[in-house]
Amino acid sequence: YVWPSPQLDALESARFDQEGFNANPVAFFVQPCDSFINGSNTGRSNAADWIRTAYHDMATHNATDGTGGLDASIGFSEEQARPENAGDGFSNTMQLATIPVSRYLPLLADSIALLALLAIENCGGPEIAFRGGRVDAGVPNAPGVPQPQDDLDSQTASFARQGFTQTDMIGLVACGHTFGGVQHDFFPDIVNVLNDPTDLADVAHFDTTFVTFDNNVATEYISGTTRNPLVVGFNDTTNSDKRIFGSDGNSTMQSFANSPATFASTCADLFARMLNTVPSNVQLTDVISPLPVKPSNIELSLNGDTLQLSGQVRIWNITDSTHTVNMLLEDHNGGISNITLEFAGLSSSTGGKYSAAWYDFNATDRLSTLYLDAAAGVKSLSFAVDGALEDQNGLGFAIQDGFLFSQTSCQVAVPLSGRIDVAVWNGVNPTRVFLQEITVTTDSVQRIVVTELDILPPAEPVPANSAYSIWSINVTDVGANYGIGAEIDGVKYPVTDPHSFTFPLCQT
Ligand code: HEM
Structure with missing residues (x-):
């Protein structure tokens, strides 16, 4: 794509600036991969939470009528309260989901997809082709995430509704269950108390390398050494991985056990499809490649x-x-x-x-x-x-230099407020100039509240110099970030990069 494109630029940064200088701040939460926001030695990891969250958000998709999919509806407490979404991984993930994209737009659905991608890629997994442009749901989706006690037919039907074949189902479950495990607290009928000081949340893990993407979930299953609680759990009714993995006579799992490369490339494809499963009225961007x-x-x-x-x-x-x-x-x-x-x-x-x-x-x-x-x-x-x-x-x-912040912008100490001066090029004919205010407030589903504040044209042009005039607006939220947008001769220009309110005190 051609720079500048605010949405693609921001998605590209969030996706490709993962470590080091100017890194996406949320990538820190999977460095190292056993990091967990609620403490160490719990047996849990952010990486596993993020991948499970993306799957459960997506798994409401109905490929026939085009509803549901990866749209951040998992953020609604109504969805999190359903038995199919037992566990605290979703609320943990949503706490962090506002971080990666807040610089440009409050889109949680892209953020959920990016978190899953960061976890997979930074914890030993394959590179995932990433598209942006998901749209956040306004209401919860219909239920439909498969559960451990469901029988094989209903699980196969559930994956088919989501758009995945039986072979895809075996693959996607194995790809997901190379991370994490099952917690006693939320699934006491599957996992007992473990009394392990390095596993305080009593998580019975799916494989021995539960914060790393690798094919051990398959090799341990095929060799019969697996401790996967959904394969060798004491309650056979909830051994859903056993039923799913064995549903084609183990041929898919055998191929994964034989070849780490086959497992990685199959998962790269299935994870990308999972992240790209969105309601049918949503148009995703092209695959985002890094700009040279x-x-x-x-x-x-x-x-x-x-x-x-x-x-x-x-x-x-x-x-x-x-x-x-x-x-x-x-x-x-x-x-x-x-x-x-x-x-x-x-x-x-x-x-x-x-x-x-x-x-x-x-x-x-x-x-x-x-x-x-x-x-x-x-x-x-x-x-x-x-x-x-x-x-x-x-x-x-x-570079857009038709409208920009003027350094004459200033803040008032008591009560805390400020005046933003926008310099508008005298050679253009603006139909509208506005501030985009990116607040620190979030709405009921943790979306950052963004408002547009129109800046009225000055009654008398206030010349800053021969090139620019000043348009001013008083603001009260100095904790917010501000970008400037404008329509010039009917053309809507992209909003400038947001600016934190770091102006000097106003002269009185
Ligand atoms: C029939 C399908 C599936 C069933 C019945 C199932 C069931 C479960 C259960 C009961 C847990 C324990 C959750 C907890 O204790 O908090 C779990 C964890 C997990 N699942 Fe699945 N799952 C299925 C498919 C998938 C798929 C397709 C993915 C992703 C591609 C996935 C990814 C995960 C991950 C990463 C965890 C670990 C979460 C953590 O440790 O915090 N699962 N699954």
Whole structure:
């Protein structure tokens, strides 16, 4: 895709910036893979919770009528209270689900899918093709997650309704149950108290490597050494993995036991299908691939006659700091400045499979910004990496400088409030300018509340300088993040990256 595209840019970052510099903050919760938000030595892990949550959210899908699917409806307490959703893994997951995408949109469904992907990829699993664009449900879905005591026919029918064949069912259960296990507290008829100081939640695990993706769930099953509580549990009625794994005479499980590669590639496919099972009226994006060169964290503001520009560029597939990266900055008069950028840090993703290096726009002082002539503005960027031009096949990386924060924005200490000044380019004809306020409040299903506040045009144009005029709005929530959006000549422009309220005190 072509940069900038706010939704795809944010999804790409959340998906590919997993460790190190500028990493998705939620990835921290699966580093290491036995991390668990409610303490150590519990036998539990965030990774397992996240994968089970994605499955249970998806498993309400009805492939015939197109309802249900991965749409964050598992966040509703009504769904979590159903017997088919016994356990605390869903509420644990929803606590963290607001973290990865809050920078752009309060979409929990994409977030749930990303958490599952992060867990799988960072804990030994295969790379998952990722699409974004899921839509959060407004109401709970119809019940329909299979349960351990259900018989094989009804489980097979349940997977068929979700869009999975019998062979898919064997695969998907094995792929999921390479993580985690069954807790005594919620399933006392399946698991006894274990009295194990390293397993305080009394979790009987599905295989011996329960925080790692591997085919041990299959090798231990085939060799007869398995301790899987849904295979060799004391209550045969709830031995659903035994019935499912054996339902084709063990041929699928045998193939997984024979080949870790077959298991990994089958799971990569099945997990991707699981995450992409959405209500039929939802259109997912194309598979998101990493951009080879990607500007990030761009902040542009007006300070008198000067534009202040800060940001970084991420260069994909670089593993060290020895490269020469130049930024070519084109203004509206056709002038080009050539700036040598400074190395800022390395990041990686997909369990260390990919690396990237980040370079800061200001070569001399990382914490400072670039100062540009406001009248000339900034039209687009391109980069030279070790001399090779990167300009999106001639398009350049377009920078929007028609509307931006003015440094004259300020805050009032008592009562805590503030004024946001937006500088609007005099050469354009805006039909609407608004603030997007991303609050710290969440609604009843933990979605971040985002509101749009119209900024009224000034009664008299207030010239900031010859290039820009100032539009102002008073805000009361200085804990929120703010982006600016505008419609210019009827065209709706993407909202700028959100800015936390870090302006100086207003002069009185
Ligand atoms: C017939 C189908 C299935 C049944 C009956 C079933 C049943 C169960 C049960 C009873 C638990 C214990 C939950 C707890 O103690 O909190 C569990 C855990 C788990 N299930 Fe399944 N499951 C099924 C399919 C799947 C599928 C398809 C996936 C994912 C692809 C999956 C992923 C998981 C994971 C990762 C855990 C571990 C959760 C943790 O340790 O926190 N399950 N399953």
